[in-house]
Amino acid sequence: MSSRTRRELPFWNGPLMRRAAGDAWRKLDPRWMFHNPVMFVVETCSFLTSADAVRYLVQERYASFAFVAQIALWLWLTVFFANFAEAVAEGRGKAQAAALRGTKAQTAAKLFVNGEVRSVPSTQLRVGDVVLVEAGDVVPGDGTVVEGAAMLDESAITGESAPVLRESGGDRNAVTGGTKVLSDWIRVQITANPGETFLDRMINLIESQSRRKTPNEIALEILLAGLTLIFVVVVATVEPFAIYSGRAVGLTMLVALLVCLAPTTIGALLSAIGISGMNRLLRRNVVALSGRAIEAAGDVNVIMLDKTGTLTLGNREAESFLPLPGASEAALAEAAFLSSLSDRTPEGRSVVSLARHRYGLSAQAYSLHGATFHPFSARTRMSGVDWQGRIIRKGAVDAVAEHLVAAGGPDPGDALRRMAADISRSGGTPLAVSENDRCLGLIHLKDIVKTGLKERIASLHTAGIKTVMITGDNQLTAQAIAAEVGVDDFLAEATPEKKLDYIQQEKARGNLVAMVGDGTNDAPAMASADVAVAMNTGTQSAREAGNMIDLDSNPTKLIDIVEVGKQILITRGALTTFSVANDVAKYFAILPAMFIPIYPGLSALNIMHLTSPQSAVLAAVIFNAAIIPALIPLSLRGVRYRPAGAAAILRYNLLLYGLGGVVLPFVGIKAIDLLITALGLPGLR
């Protein structure tokens, strides 16, 4: 499904980049760096080498100074690039938040006090207050419509300019602060204090001030800190070994080795990946109330999808006319056409359209003056027309049968019921058509599966995610539609209790469940599901039970959300693998450089034939630093996710990021070595 997305910011956005550079600079403060152990180690190393450089300068050993100073410079750049990656990701979120904040200006609210309307600033409203909002007013806070109905412009939140209806009672009673009433008036009971409203929470989230680390992110950070710790030990013991072997290697070499071995690439990009995941969802107009929810979305293995509106277009369409024995198809078509002319429901219109296209019927061909139309009503469950003595009716099969018996005709009998059952079994809905006291046949109404959906359901299946269709239809119809869409399971004649039971059963089996909901009666099931996407058009209680809100209210987007969740995890795993795999080449660059003065025979390990020990170490450090900005776009965009089985995805990513991670730095370091040698940089004897 194509869903409308917010305008994507280009990667090289000038002002954004400048602001990010400034933020990256401020983040060099060690107190801030401390939250990222890997980069904190790199910063400490930068301080140490800088001090070493100063020492050489004071001792007037200019060649050594030139070399060490260059190493120090690139180490500082490594830290800076890491901060820059985080700042860019945050900056993109902030840019999106700024647009929202524009709507958050203080407004005057018309508060009811003892039955009188008094004007107060919106910031003074508290939960439980009731306010009047009239045409042209901005809704002063989140709330529930308790009286009246109005058209609202919610574009400030959703980006969608078409007005939407909000009314008291039912599932469309929630209004959001910052939206605007276009016509009529409503009384709204406030449900959130200032600073805690939906808009406030959204802005907070997007600015990622309140972004908490997700479970997988924490686990990964522990692994990275552990690896860094191991390398600190490895590098710290190199010096005694070297001294034993005959000659100390010196601080700069050790520091260079440590920084190159530590998983700096993933350490630098980890938080950017998490932030950008939220931003990617926001571009699809989905607000996740926590990063944890996005991650859980990637883990989901059962998705519950409502049939109507999610899997199928909301309306059924007439597919064919099935005459009873003794009636002609043309007569049936004509009767169906005439009886539906006054039926303004989508089903009725689709009958007219089918008759027009397949049988060439048109209203102009009939002189319908004097005809009495009976529009569709919920009471009679029929529509029809009385014209020139013909009494034509169309409606639910048992309703039409009753009508015939009442008109003194024969019961249409088993033949009709059998045909009706056949239609149900194929996933359709039968409508009977009668003229006078005789039943002519059936109209086959069919659910229309959204285009492209079958492929997406199939891809979810390949990815090991079980899809469940929820529908109020009976077992037979549900089964047929389920088979047509290709879902793995279905829940027919669903009630809120049945949904809740189903979710709890799946959870007891160890599955993670995702669902979409909008009505108040969805709230218990939503609260129980691991990922619950509330529709923005839904009720306040549904929005509170969900851990994500879809501003477009497009339930099919649940599939997108799952994919974004997976993408974040894959990106983290791929960059970690890449980062660790890089170490192989770095060893082959730095170790010979370190140890050749001790054992000249170890030049055999210099398999890249780097020019000199100094150029080798500098090339490795430069590669290590430069790979970070090179991978910022990837970490913001996320690794491409193709729905496939886990084994296939793993094989592909392992080849690309594992093997690629081993090979690329050999090429990169060699190229940088050639370049810096050609440039004739000082200090590279």
Add this chain to the structure above:
Amino acid sequence: MTVPGVLTILLFFAVILLITKPFGGYLYRVYTGAPTFLDRLVRPAEAAVYRLTGVDPEQEMSWSTFLLALLVFNLAGLLLLYAVLRLQGFLPLNPRHYPGLSPDLAWNTAVSFATNTNWQAYSGEASLSYLSQLALVVQQFLSPLSGIAMLLAFLRGLTRRNASTLGNFWVDITRTLLWVALPIAGVAALVLVALGSPENFLPYVHVTTLAGSHQTIAQGPVAAMTSIMQLGDNGGGFFNANAAHPYAAPNAASLLFQLVLGFSVPAALTYTFGKWVGDTRQGWAVFAAMAILFLAGTFAAYHFELAGTPALHQLGINDQLGNLEGKEVRFGPALSTLFDTSTTAVSWGSTAAANDSFTPLGSLVLLFNLLTGEVIFGSWGVGLLGMLMYAILAVFIAGLMVGRTPEYLGKKIGAYEVKMAVLTIVVPTFVILGLTALALSTRAGLAGLGNPGAHGLSEALYAYASGVGNNGSAFGGLNAATPFYTWTVGLAMLIGRYPMYIPALAMAASLARKQAVPASAGTFPTHGWLFVVLLLGMVVVVSALDVFPVLSLGPLAEQFARTAGGAP
């Protein structure tokens, strides 16, 4: 490589492959309480043990109780052994009137045998009474049991759901002793006697050799001790020369039989693991990773040993048979290499050749086997457990790449599990590198080295890697009996075993508490070749990244100095 040499190695491994499934299936039956053919004999004994000790076999233990039981059991064994070694002068069965061991040597030896390391800083036949040797044999029976109990606790953690207990430590070790260690060691001892090893308590024999010199030939319960030392992956031999002594391995058949004994339990446990988790493919995947590491290392070492020493070649010495220095000529390079790569892989620590005299790259293989953390089969339970730690890390890193929270065998790998798995890798690296650095920068440490330069570095590194890995084999050359090395290697052995147990058990408890995620097409597959390759990559890359610098200054420097013609 010669055809008979390659065939010997492959044939030997084919035997291991053959016994893995039936023996692993037997172990599974023993630990799940299913009937076995030994039941009629052993069940009454089991019941008697529980009655005597007051153990309730139905009582389940939390991880902390399990750990406490394990530590108490080990500490008791350690203290008892220490007492016997110190007091052997006053105790019976001491025909040669050996005095008690010094405190540091007694500590080193007691720790060594309690931790299933069996590092021998003492010389068996020249300093221990028969009673002390018997006390060592008792520990050789008891110390491997803890490893199996650890593994079983971990397997229960993997398979139980929403559970808070991990089994009963006393039941696990009693079953292992009665159904596995005693019967197999008993039969194996008889086989060894049949193959020519002595089994007696006679005084040492004094003979006059054909050359007219006098020689004292040690006697004793050699077959019994050899049998359990190999079966239990202990490696503490009766003789200082260990398996190179003609009584310990009278012929190639005996040597090969001992090899099979050593591999039997660790290899079979991979199949038991597969049965336990309900999918034998999982076990075979781990087996395959171990087998590939083992065979690749063995053939590499064999190749380097056959290639010989360039320096000798340049002197015009015929070295067509390869590097024979320090090899038992009865066995030659193929068997000697096979035995010593096995000893570093399976962690039994008994040697048939002087590792000190291996070519640099041959010794690199031995060192690498040790430095993987003894996960190439490894000793009873502990080797497989170590490999499962690597598997969990591999699953965590690569598992993210399939877009789900990583899970192993249905259990989600969270921050806690990662922390524990990282600990099991950080601690040994820290201890091995730290102690080696200490040895090489203190006078006491340097004084014990048998060689200067790169080779000396290898000697010290090997000693601590062997200690931490609870392997017990020695590189040789190093004077391990000095107080500096007895204390520090003793420390390495302790840290190598117990601090590793705590995170592994804690992780098992955390896994047991979890709900299991049903497998689907989206589940990261942990059977099949892709996972084997991943696991291999993880073991090789993680181990290599930790030790590449120190290996460069040790065996690699020695090798390249040799090929470059300079002195090492």
